Amino acid sequence: METITITPSSQSRIHDIDVNRVSMGTSFSDHMFVCDYANGQWQNPRIEPLAPIATHPSAMALHYGQAIFEGLKAYAGKDGSPVLFRPQENAKRLNHSAARMGMPAFPEDLFVEALQKLVDLDRKWVPTADGSSLYLRPFMYADEAFTGMRAATHYKFIIFATPAGPYFSRRIRLFAETQYIRAAQGGTGEAKAAGNYAAAILPTEKAKARGYDQVLWLDAHDFEYILEVGTMNIFFKIKGEFVTPSLDGSVLAGVTRSSVMTLLRDMGFSVTERPVSMKEIREAAANGTLEEAFGTGTAVGIALVDEIGYQDTHIAFPQGNPVGEEVNRRLNAIKTQKEADPFGWVVPVNVPVLQ
Numbered sequence: 202m203e204t205i206t207i208t209p210s211s212q213s214r215i216h217d218i219d220v221n222r223v224s225m226g227t228s229f230s231d232h233m234f235v236c237d238y239a240n241g242q243w244q245n246p247r248i249e250p251l252a253p254i255a256t257h258p259s260a261m262a263l264h265y266g267q268a269i270f271e272g273l274k275a276y277a278g279k280d281g282s283p284v285l286f287r288p289q290e291n292a293k294r295l296n297h298s299a300a301r302m303g304m305p306a307f308p309e310d311l312f313v314e315a316l317q318k319l320v321d322l323d324r325k326w327v328p329t330a331d332g333s334s335l336y337l338r339p340f341m342y343a344d345e346a347f348t349g350m351r352a353a354t355h356y357k358f359i360i361f362a363t364p365a366g367p368y369f370s371r372r373i374r375l376f377a378e379t380q381y382i383r384a385a386q387g388g389t390g391e392a393k394a395a396g397n398y399a400a401a402i403l404p405t406e407k408a409k410a411r412g413y414d415q416v417l418w419l420d421a422h423d424f425e426y427i428l429e430v431g432t433m434n435i436f437f438k439i440k441g442e443f444v445t446p447s448l449d450g451s452v453l454a455g456v457t458r459s460s461v462m463t464l465l466r467d468m469g470f471s472v473t474e475r476p477v478s479m480k481e482i483r484e485a486a487a488n489g490t491l492e493e494a495f496g497t498g499t500a501v502g503i504a505l506v507d508e509i510g511y512q513d514t515h516i517a518f519p520q521g522n523p524v525g526e527e528v529n530r531r532l533n534a535i536k537t538q539k540e541a542d543p544f545g546w547v548v549p550v551n552v553p554v555l556q
């Protein structure tokens with residue numbers, strides 16, 4: 202693979218905004234990484250000024266949905282130098298998604314190097330305020346101009362960056378959905394495919410209109426087993442132990458999910474991945490053994506759950522999430538190098554990564 206060429210922007214837009222006070226996805230850093238796939242290989246990896254990209258009206262992603270994405274964050278680490286959190290995990294998951302969607306794999310070492318070089322160049326865009334970070338959005342889509350139905354032969358892989366503040370500033374309310382589904386066995390649920398999010402938009406808007414923050418997705422067969430939340434995985438604490446739905450093929454393998462499992466175990470808690478039913482949650486709430494719930498995701502971090510609306514009932518959680526808050530604190534401290542990183546999760550942007 203060729204080396205990454207860099208064309209710096211002639212003028213930074215950094216002075217137009219306060220990176221510590223913008224919400225995610227509203228401002229974008231000066232540069233983007235772009236790489237093209239043609240003739241069976243990835244080529245021309247480059248960092249250039251962020252700008253719109255011309256798209257053919259028949260670009261296949263627009264019609265047949267070969268589009269996948271990732272999300273990870275750069276944080277201001279010690280001395281203010283930017284660091285990435287577990288970027289290799291995102292590289293692997295991108296390729297897992299690509300395989301399911303009939304798309305080519307992207308070289309994992311180039312994925313990490315591109316993130317490092319982009320963040321190194323746009324380091325002024327990494328916020329320093331507590332709970333803020335530079336959200337990085339790697340994505341791949343079919344940009345071949347063709348209207349027949351088959352796997353595309355031309356793709357683009359792009360990374361852009363957007364400064365992000367905290368996603369939720371309070372405990373959240375979830376709506377357990379018993380009409381619509383997000384994913385079914387054999388479908389694309391464990392891929393981070395754009396279409397999964399498209400299918401979630403209408404149910405999410407309906408849940409918001411009812412006063413909820415996000416949808417709690419249930420299994421497609423019985424609407425009984427919990428899968429995940431709109432933009433997160435979910436953990437419950439019942440009788441002192443943590444459970445989270447197992448990765449059954451329709452649940453996204455969250456990087457924050459796996460990090461939180463490691464941290465909870467390190468804190469001495471038992472964490473079990475297994476099917477979790479609404480019946481179990483309702484019974485635990487009724488007999489007083491339901492202690493906490495929180496969602497985990499890159500964009501949201503850790504979102505403490507206040508309540509679940511289910512059919513005509515409300516499942517309320519006790520006030521206070523002592524463990525959720527402690528895991529959140531510890532995870533953020535590791536990500537920002539305020540505490541030691543015993544698991545080797547943090548990757549500086551200006552040194553080569555050993556795979």
Ligand code: COI
Pocket residue numbers: 271272273398432498499500501
């Ligand atoms: C992320 O947490 O990175 C996500 O992909 C959520 C996004 C849909 C807001």
